[in-house]
Every structure is written in structure tokens, then in C-alpha cells.
Amino acid sequence: MSVSHSHSAETHAHHELSFLRKYxxxxxxxxxxxxxxxxxxxxxxxxxxxALLVRLQVGFPKGVNLPWFPISWGGRMSPxxxxxxxxxxxxxxxxxxxxxxxxGAFGNFTIPLMIGAKDMAFPKLNMMSYWFMWPAFAVILSSxxxxxxxxxxxxxxxxxxxxxxxxxxxxxxSPASPHSGYGxxxxxxxxxxxxxxxMMGSINYMTTIINLxxxxxxxxxxxxxxxxxxxxxxxxxxxxxxxxxxxxLQLLDKxxxxxxxxxxxxxxxxxxxxxxxxxxxxxWQHLFWFYSHPAVYIMILPAMGMVSDIISTFARxxxxxxxxxxxxxAGIAGLGFIVWGHHMFQSGMDPRLGTGxxxxxxxxxxxxxxxxxxxxxxxxxANIQYTTAMLNALAFVAMFVIGGLSxxxxxxxxxxxxxHDTYFIVAHIHYVLFMSSIFGIFGGIYYWFPKMFGRLMxxxxxxxxxxxxxxxxxxxxxxxxxxxxxxxxxxxxxSTLYRFLxxxxxxxxxxxxxxxxxxxxxxxxxxxxxxxxxxxxxxGMNPWRSNTLExxxxxxxxxxxxxxxxxxxxxxYEYGNPxxxxxxLPQAEPQPSGVPAPAH
Amino acid sequence: MQHKGWGIFFGVxxxxxxxxxxxxxxxxxxxxxxVSTFGPDVDYLYYVILGFTTFFFILTEVLLVWAxxxxxxxxxxxxxxxxxxxxxxxxxxIVPGGILLYIAIAQISAWEKIKYQAKMPDPDLVMQITARQxxxxxxxxxxxxxxxxxxxxEIPNSDDIYLPDELHCWKGANVRIYLKTQDVLxxxxxxxxxxxxxxxxxxxIPVWFNATDFNTRFNASTGACETDKSKEWEIACAELCGxxxxxxxxxxxxxETKDDYLNWLKHAQQAARxxxxxxxxxxxxxxx
Numbered sequence: 057m058s059v060s061h062s063h064s065a066e067t068h069a070h071h072e073l074s075f076l077r078k079y080x081x082x083x084x085x086x087x088x089x090x091x092x093x094x095x096x097x098x099x100x101x102x103x104x105x106x107a108l109l110v111r112l113q114v115g116f117p118k119g120v121n122l123p124w125f126p127i128s129w130g131g132r133m134s135p136x137x138x139x140x141x142x143x144x145x146x147x148x149x150x151x152x153x154x155x156x157x158x159x160g161a162f163g164n165f166t167i168p169l170m171i172g173a174k175d176m177a178f179p180k181l182n183m184m185s186y187w188f189m190w191p192a193f194a195v196i197l198s199s200x201x202x203x204x205x206x207x208x209x210x211x212x213x214x215x216x217x218x219x220x221x222x223x224x225x226x227x228x229x230s231p232a233s234p235h236s237g238y239g240x241x242x243x244x245x246x247x248x249x250x251x252x253x254x255m256m257g258s259i260n261y262m263t264t265i266i267n268l269x270x271x272x273x274x275x276x277x278x279x280x281x282x283x284x285x286x287x288x289x290x291x292x293x294x295x296x297x298x299x300x301x302x303x304x305l306q307l308l309d310k311x312x313x314x315x316x317x318x319x320x321x322x323x324x325x326x327x328x329x330x331x332x333x334x335x336x337x338x339x340w341q342h343l344f345w346f347y348s349h350p351a352v353y354i355m356i357l358p359a360m361g362m363v364s365d366i367i368s369t370f371a372r373x374x375x376x377x378x379x380x381x382x383x384x385x386a387g388i389a390g391l392g393f394i395v396w397g398h399h400m401f402q403s404g405m406d407p408r409l410g411t412g413x414x415x416x417x418x419x420x421x422x423x424x425x426x427x428x429x430x431x432x433x434x435x436x437x438a439n440i441q442y443t444t445a446m447l448n449a450l451a452f453v454a455m456f457v458i459g460g461l462s463x464x465x466x467x468x469x470x471x472x473x474x475x476h477d478t479y480f481i482v483a484h485i486h487y488v489l490f491m492s493s494i495f496g497i498f499g500g501i502y503y504w505f506p507k508m509f510g511r512l513m514x515x516x517x518x519x520x521x522x523x524x525x526x527x528x529x530x531x532x533x534x535x536x537x538x539x540x541x542x543x544x545x546x547x548x549x550x551s552t553l554y555r556f557l558x559x560x561x562x563x564x565x566x567x568x569x570x571x572x573x574x575x576x577x578x579x580x581x582x583x584x585x586x587x588x589x590x591x592x593x594x595x596g597m598n599p600w601r602s603n604t605l606e607x608x609x610x611x612x613x614x615x616x617x618x619x620x621x622x623x624x625x626x627x628x629y630e631y632g633n634p635x636x637x638x639x640x641l642p643q644a645e646p647q648p649s650g651v652p653a654p655a656h
Numbered sequence: 657m658q659h660k661g662w663g664i665f666f667g668v669x670x671x672x673x674x675x676x677x678x679x680x681x682x683x684x685x686x687x688x689x690x691v692s693t694f695g696p697d698v699d700y701l702y703y704v705i706l707g708f709t710t711f712f713f714i715l716t717e718v719l720l721v722w723a724x725x726x727x728x729x730x731x732x733x734x735x736x737x738x739x740x741x742x743x744x745x746x747x748x749x750i751v752p753g754g755i756l757l758y759i760a761i762a763q764i765s766a767w768e769k770i771k772y773q774a775k776m777p778d779p780d781l782v783m784q785i786t787a788r789q790x791x792x793x794x795x796x797x798x799x800x801x802x803x804x805x806x807x808x809x810e811i812p813n814s815d816d817i818y819l820p821d822e823l824h825c826w827k828g829a830n831v832r833i834y835l836k837t838q839d840v841l842x843x844x845x846x847x848x849x850x851x852x853x854x855x856x857x858x859x860x861i862p863v864w865f866n867a868t869d870f871n872t873r874f875n876a877s878t879g880a881c882e883t884d885k886s887k888e889w890e891i892a893c894a895e896l897c898g899x900x901x902x903x904x905x906x907x908x909x910x911x912e913t914k915d916d917y918l919n920w921l922k923h924a925q926q927a928a929r930x931x932x933x934x935x936x937x938x939x940x941x942x943x944x
Contacts, residue, residue: 134899135899135900135901135902136898136899138899139896139898139899139901208898208899209896210896214840214841214895214896215840215841215857216839216840216841216857217840217841217896217897217898220839220840231839232789232839232840232898233898233899318857319857319858319859320858321857321858323838323839323840323857324788324838324839325789325839333858336858337841337856337857337858338856371727371735372729372734372735373735373736373737373738374735374737374738374739376738376739376740376741377739377740377741377745378739378740379740380740380745380749402843402852402853402854402894403854403856404853404854404855404856404859404861407767407768407771407772407773408772410767410771411764411767411768414760414763414767415760415761418756418757418759418760419753419756419757419760421752421756422749422752422753422756425712425748425752426745426748426749426752428716429716429744429748430740430745432716432719432720432723433738433740433741433744435720435723435724435727436719436723436727437727437735437736437738438723438727438729438735438736439727439729439730439733439734439735440723440724440727440728440729441729442659442662442728442729447662450662450666450720450724451666453720454666454670454717454720457712457713457716457717457720458673458713461709461712461713462709464705464708464709464756464759465702465705465706465709468701468705468759468760468763469763469767469771470694470697470698470701470763470766470767470770471698471701471702471705471763473698473770473771473850473851473852474687474698474702474847474850474852476843476852476894477843477845477852477894477895478894523665526665526666526669527669530669530673534673534676534677535676537677538676538677538680538685539685541677541680541685541686541687542684542685542686542687542688543687543688543845543847545845545892545893545894545902547896547901547902548901548902549899549901549902549903550902550903551902553902553903553905554890554892554905555888555890556688556847556848556888556890559683559684559685560685563685629739631735632734632735632736632737633737634734634737639734639735
């Protein structure tokens with residue numbers, strides 16, 4: 057390594073700031089990223105706890121006789137409580153964990169460092185994007201304590217279950233569900249704040265990537281992580297306004313009795329009639345999925361980028377097919393805008409429209425397949441180093457194959473007639489979002505932890521955590537495919553009422569026990585994380601012998617990141633180059649003798 | 657742990673997962689036996705997709721596990737230096753692309769058959785179902801086929817029979833259901849018929865099926881339907897509709913013949929008339 061600088065230069069760009077400005081109201085992209093990381097991990101615990109409650113009910117619907125179990129009504133939670141638990145589990149995991157972790161934490165931390173910038177283009181906007189999450193945190197957490205409890209209409213909040221409201225003057229109660237009153241209003245308000253936060257982030261990421269790349273960092277020398285974050289930011293900025301509109305419309309329906317989602321004939325709850333409306337329930341589904349289908353890609357593309365970088369680093373091998381990989385991400389993002397209707401095949405939408413959405417949806421499997429083959433191409437002929445980060449990244453690939461392939465069943469309209477809203481879709485979404493995105497996030501944490509905090513996480517405990525997580529998560533989620541094939545509907549409080557599900561109920565119990573074990577082994581991660589924060593081995597500048605620019609900055613990098621602005625001389629994947637002395641050749645390394653200058 | 661164990665570990669977990677699905681048909685973890693005319697189309701397409709996805713699952717996972725096992729890093733060694741391979745990229749874009757396009761096109765005719773209104777067969781039996789929190793109201797006309805089914809479905813008639821959660825028809829009948837909801841979204845799901853359709857507030861959605869097997873005979877002397885316990889065909893709700901979503905359970909009674917159905921219908925009419933005519937909350941008149 058030739059990048060060595062005098063130690064005094066490290067503090068060059070570092071201004072002494074008060075604790076409050078440095079760690080709380082920080083404008084430093086790295087601190088903001090770490091703030092997103094910590095709040096995301098805290099919400100991961102909350103979302104995970106809710107998941108355990110859901111699994112407890114599904115696995116043991118007649119109740120469990122645990123006298124010490126706190127939330128129990130005679131050993132059994134109520135159906136409404138159960139509906140709240142799965143609705144809030146999904147809401148928190150999607151809007152408060154995965155999106156903030158991938159774009160907020162890793163996007164913030166990696167983008168400026170990987171393109172050689174001092175910070176984001178708009179540091180104040182960046183700070184605001186994090187602090188706009190706080191009203192969302194406050195509102196979503198307090199919604200558990202409002203009258204009726206938190207929202208229980210699923211994370212999709214379909215009208216009329218979510219939107220039906222008593223006439224003006226009778227408070228915000230709902231005739232459809234006790235949870236659809238104040239709890240649902242909190243849900244809508246919280247998501248509005250999350251949306252504003254994400255929008256500020258997206259604008260910042262795009263501007264930063266377009267304008268602040270270091271000299272020599274052409275677009276096609278950017279690491280896959282940056283490409284993925286860039287395309288995700290575009291996706292987010294185009295889809296979010298539509299979600300915002302939908303949220304506001306439902307908020308108006310709930311608060312001032314507009315009828316955007318109430319049909320002309322109104323609706324009757326028992327003997328009480330809402331009176332006529334003037335809208336359409338399907339309108340919500342179109343608006344919601346126009347955002348939320350791209351959101352599925354927002355929740356996977358950054359992980360794909362991170363995993364590509366991690367795999368190339370620890371395979372010690374050039375990423376196979378860099379440009380096809382970039383094109384595949386762009387392809388997924390582009391096609392991602394015309395596939396939302398596949399959530400609505402059985403919704404009563406004109407089935408002819410379903411045919412069009414089906415073809416687009418099935419074709420979106422193609423760029424995903426291209427990415428998978430390129431990852432395989434990257435590990436083929438590699439010199440693999442099994443670090444914890446690498447194992448998590450490889451698990452991403454192995455599990456994304458399953459999640460990708462299982463999606464085709466629901467994309468095919470006639471097959472979806474049977475599979476729609478069964479546990480098969482629950483299996484699919486967890487293979488994509490837990491088994492893929494979360495393994496990507498774990499990989500990213502193990503990989504960038506030394507850059508974030510200057511210390512390495514413990515590898516031995518990291519691997520134990522990985523192995524047990526991989527095992528128990530498969531035990532938890534794989535049987536969901538099987539009970540889905542048997543026709544088990546999702547969101548059922550008690551499936552033992554149904555004879556056709558008798559055979560698969562033991563699998564439900566197996567999954568529940570596995571889920572508790574899966575949660576238990578996450579303690580290993582938490583202990584390792586906090587122990588390493590203070591006691592981990594010092595990392596040094598480039599512990600993984602990696603090529604990308606962040607590893608030429610000190611660990612952790614000071615405010616302003618680089619001691620001197622790096623000059624980029626090549627792409628990010630020069631591993632195993634036979635002309636180079638070492639098995640890696642960093643992007644900013646001056647040209648070694650014998651290596652021809654790259655053509656691009 | 658720079659050794660081959662990780663490849664083996666991945667391989668074992670993936671193999672056990674695969675086997676747990678593969679044994680499904682033999683241990684009752686599989687699609688319930690189909691009893692509808694379009695069911696075989698759905699099942700066939702399911703097996704087509706299952707075939708392709710199984711092939712690609714095995715192909716990619718075997719390659720991954722093998723690479724993890726084979727290419728364990730050695731200190732001082734270097735990987736192969738390859739930036740990509742144009743022909744390989746073309747191959748693994750065009751081949752899956754062709755397969756996916758085939759899968760997509762193969763779906764179209766079955767989808768049209770099941771859901772397109774214009775392609776639905778002429779009904780032998782017309783009925784109307786209204787979902788609400790949390791049951792199904794099955795409405796039967798006094799004759800299996802009213803002269804104008806669509807108009808009949810929209811306007812309640814005093815001669816109609818309302819039954820909660822019981823769907824009666826006969827084997828071989830083209831059944832047309834006009835599906836409504838009076839409150840929130842629901843979804844009519846009959847697993848054995850491979851049928852699912854959401855009920856949408858304010859809309860009347862036609863649904864059809866034709867059962868290929870029967871499970872019910874009407875016993876005139878007892879006035880009860882005798883159902884084959886081994887063929888209990890259940891109706892479930894597949895769209896979240898509140899706390900009671902899980903208990904919108906109904907049953908499908910397929911009579912052996914039209915006559916048997918008519919006998920049951922006559923009996924049900926008499927039973928309904930002899931009861932004190934209770935004021936039934938009329939389903940909300942839905943207009944498109």
C-alpha cells in the first residue's frame with residue numbers, strides 16, 4: 057500500500073464541534089448514516105418482537121399455557137390484537153428498518169466515501185432527512201397506546217377496512233375495526249414523515265453522485281453499491297409522490313369525511329350505513345402499489361449493490377460482467393414501474409389489464425436472473441476468503457435465488473388465482489426481504505463496521521451468528537412455501553377451523569419454534585456489535601485489502617473524509633490482476649509499472 | 657475457517673429445504689385435490705413453472721455450492737482475472753428470456769378462461785353472494801336460472817332464499833356467481849375449485865366455476881344434506897377484512913344431479929317460508 061500520509065494531516069478537515077453538533081445534530085454523512093443504523097436496529101428489535109407474537113398465535117392458535125406470558129387473554133391474544141401485530145410488524149420492518157437501513161444508513165455512509173467526496177451535496181438537508189424520521193418514530197410508537205390500538209389493516213391499509221370512518225362529529229372511530237380509528241390515522245401520519253425523509257435523502261444522493269465524484273471517478277468506475285443507491289434514489293423520488301398523495305387522500309377520508317375510497321353506494325356495517333360516497337376502493341390499491349412495488353426494489357437493489365462489492369472483495373476476483381450488472385439494476389428499476397398491477401390480479405381489476413401486468417412481471421425475472429448468473433460468474437475461479445461479511449453476501453445470493461424463483465408463481469395470473477394471499481406469498485416476501493435484504497444488511501454491517509467505528513467485529517462470533525441465523529431462518533421461512541402450496545391463507549388468526557389445513561398445522565408449530573430460536577441467536581449479533589464497538593481489534597485503514605475509495609480514508613474517517621482528495625485511476629474490481637504485485641489494486645493507487653492504463 | 661465446510665453447510669441446508677418440498681405430494685403437503693373444470697389448467701401451469709424453477713434452482717445452487725467448495729482461497733494465490741464474457745452474458749440473457757416469455761404466454765388462455773367475462777360459459781345456475789364482516793350470504797333464486805341474471809343479481813326479490821355460508825350447486829353445472837360485499841374487501845376462496853376473487857365495495861363481480869365431482873346427496877325424508885366427510889370442500893376468505901377474517905368459513909355442497917339440487921332447493925324454500933319471515937338486512941344496492 058502506498059497510501060500513507062502523515063498523521064497530522066488526519067485532522068486537517070476536522071473542525072472541533074460540540075458534542076451536540078457532532079453526534080446529535082450532525083451534518084456529517086457518516087454520523088447521519090450511523091444514526092440511521094442505530095435507529096434501524098432498535099426498530100428491528102421492535103418489529104422482530106411483533107413477528108414473534110404473530111408466530112406464537114399462528115403456531116399455537118388455541119393459546120399457550122404460559123402463565124408468565126404478558127400479552128395474553130387466557131393464554132391467547134385477541135384476533136384484533138393479532139391483526140395489529142402482523143400489520144405493525146410489516147409496517148415497521150419495511151418503513152422503519154429495511155428502507156432506513158439500506159438507503160439511510162448504508163446510502164449515507166457509503167456514497168460520499170465511495171465516490172471520493174467530502175460529504176453529501178446538501179449536508180443540512182441530510183441532517184433534516186434523519187430528523188424527519190423522529191416525528192415518524194414518535195407517532196408510530198405512540199399509536200400502540202391510542203384508543204383502539206395501532207393500525208390493524210395490514211401494511212397495505214386497504215380501504216374500506218382502513219378508511220371507513222364514522223360521520224363527522226363522532227370522533228375518529230371506525231365502524232370497520234377498532235384499530236382503524238386513531239391507530240390508522242397515526243399510521244398515515246407516520247408514513248408521511250417517513251416519505252418526506254426518504255425524499256430528502258433521494259435528492260441528496262442523486263445530486264451527490266452526479267456532482268461530487270472525485271477526479272477520475274467516471275460513472276462506469278463507480279462501485280455497484282453506488283450504482284444501486286443512485287438508481288434506488290431515482291426510483292424513490294419518482295414513486296414517493298404517489299404514496300404521499302395516497303396517504304393524504306386516506307387521511308382526508310378519515311378526518312374530514314371525504315370519500316375518495318368510498319363507492320357511490322356507500323357501505324353498511326351491521327345496521328349502520330355510511331351514506332353515499334363518490335370514490336373507488338381500487339384507487340387506493342393502484343396508488344399504493346404504484347409506490348410500494350417499486351419500494352420492493354428500493355428494499356433489495358441497495359443490498360444487491362453492497363453484496364456485489366462484498367463478493368468481489370472476498371472472492372478476490374473482478375466482478376463478473378460489471379456493465380450487465382449495472383444494466384440489470386436499471387432494468388429492474390425501469391420495469392419495476394409497470395408491474396404494480398400484479399398485486400391486484402384477483403382484486404376485481406379488469407382481467408385484461410392483468411394480462412399486460414403479468415407479461416411485464418414475468419419479464420422482470422430476467423434482469424434478476426442476469427444478476428444471479430453474474431454473481432456465480434464472480435465466485436467461479438475465485439480465491440474465496442470466508443469472512444463473516446462474505447458468508448452473509450453468499451447467503452444473499454443463495455436465498456435470493458429462492459425468493460426470485462418463487463415470485464414467478466404469483467406473477468402467472470392463473471396460478472396466482474390459487475396462490476394469491478396464501479402463505480406462499482409470505483414465504484416469497486420473506487425470502488426476498490429477510491433472507492436477502494437482511495443478509496445483505498448483516499453483510500454490510502460486518503464489512504463496513506471497521507470503517508464506521510475503526511474496529512473489527514469479532515469474526516468467530518460473527519460466523520457463529522451467521523451459521524445459526526442461516527439455519528434457523530430457513531427453518532422459519534422455508535415451510536411457508538409448503539403450507540402456501542396447501543392453500544393456507546395468510547393473516548389467519550386460527551387456521552385449525554379448516555379441515556384442508558389440518559395436515560400442515562404441525563409445520564406452523566415448527567416454524568414458530570424456529571422463529572424464537574432465530575430471534576434468540578440475534579443476541580449474539582447484538583453482543584458482538586456492542587463489544588466490538590469498544591473492544592474490537594483496531595481495524596487500520598484497509599483491513600479487507602479492498603479496492604474502493606472508502607478504504608483509502610482513515611478508519612473512522614474524519615469530518616471531510618479524505619486526507620487529500622483521491623484521484624481515481626481505474627474501476628473498483630481490480631482483484632487478481634496478474635500484472636499487479638498484490639491480488640488487489642485500489643482505485644486511487646498510482647499506476648504500477650507494467651499495468652497498462654485501462655481503456656475506459 | 658478458510659475451508660470447504662461452508663460450501664457443505666450451504667449445500668446441506670439447501671438440500672434439506674428442497675427435500676421438504678419434494679416429499680409434499682406423499683405426506684399431504686400439497687395442492688388439495690382439484691374438483692373444477694379449469695383446475696387442471698391451473699395445475700398444469702403450476703407444474704410447468706415448478707419444473708422450470710426447480711431446474712434453475714438446482715442449477716444455480718449447485719454451481720454456487722460447488723464454487724464455494726472448490727474455490728476456497730489459498731494464501732498467496734490469485735483468482736482468475738476475468739472481467740466478463742460477452743457470449744455467456746448473451747446466453748444467460750436470451751435463454752431465460754425465452755423461457756420466461758414462454759411461461760408468460762402460456763398463461764394467457766387459462767387466465768382468459770377463468771376470469772374474462774366475455775368468455776364465461778352460459779350459466780346453468782345463477783346465484784349471488786354478499787360478503788360482510790364476517791360471513792357469506794348466499795342468495796339463490798327460486799329457479800336455477802333467472803331470465804336476466806345480471807338484473808336479478810342487483811335487485812333483491814322476496815322469493816329468493818338466503819343462506820349463510822352454504823354454497824349449493826350440482827356436478828357439471830356452469831355456476832355463475834355475482835359477488836358483492838356490503839362493507840370492506842373480502843375474497844371468495846375455494847381451494848379445491850382453484851377459484852379466488854376479491855369482493856369489491858360498490859361492484860358486482862361475476863365469477864364462474866363448474867364442479868367435476870360431487871359430495872352431497874339430499875335426503876328428502878330427513879330434509880338434510882348428507883355430505884361425504886372425505887370431501888369437505890371449504891370456502892375461506894382470502895382478503896384481510898378485520899378481526900374475524902379467519903372465521904369466514906363456508907362449505908361447498910355439490911349435489912350429484914340437478915334433480916337432487918332442485919329437491920334440496922324446494923325444501924330450502926319451504927323451510928324459509930315456514931320460518932317467521934325475518935327482516936333480512938338487504939345488501940347494499942351496488943351500482944357500477
